């Protein structure tokens with residue numbers, strides 16, 4: 001049974017609750033009785049990070065190919081405006 005951390009957005013009261021993942025998140029703050037309880041990001045965050053990591057890895061793999069790496073490095077910087085100075 002995971003422990004969820006809650007924080008009240010009204011009074012700042014913090015608490016922990018043992019809940020099943022299937023349970024609905026608590027909303028009622030026991031301190032101020034307002035429905036302002038917010039569940040802190042905890043167990044669910046792992047999934048998000050995992051997804052992001054996978055995406056970054058995938059992206060690197062694509063841009064790390066010889067073709068992709070060569071193109072940007074080979075591009076020469078545009079020369080300063082030499083003709084403009086000579087036009088004087």
Ligand SMILES: [Zn+2]
Pocket residue numbers: 008009010011012013029030031032033034036
């Ligand atoms: Zn509260």
